[in-house]
Amino acid sequence: MKSNSRAANLRIFISSTDKVKNAALYEWIVFQAHKAGLAGVTVTRGIMGFGASSVIHSYRFWEVADKVPIIVEMTDDQEKIKEFFEGIRPTLEGMRYGCLVTLSMVDVLLYKAGKQLKNLDT
Helix, strand or coil, rough: CCCCEEEEEEEEEECCCCCEEEEEEHHHHHHHHHHCCCCCCCEECCCCCCCCCCCCEECCCCCCCCCCEHHHEEEEEEEHHHHHHHHHHHHHHCCCCEEEEEEEEEEECCCCCCCCCCCCCC
């Protein structure tokens, strides 16, 4: 992905309690995206929301299970994003609970890697 280019933005709306085997679904998606060599992924934790089921979920400090909305978002070249999605689609479709996946085209104004800090212990 390059600065001043067109790219695809994939957003996956799921729940914090969704799992793949024993891992959180959002973590599994991030690791899959990393393996696929995508430009980057961000996971955002919501405080309140509802989906197709119309059940409202929100953070309540007295609840044992923290069931809140999660958005997993990634931007990269359209072909890479679509190929990645097709790879994870069967897992998403096999999930017990619902999800929403959107794809939109975006203008990448700046894509720049940061500088890595040297290990301070050496």
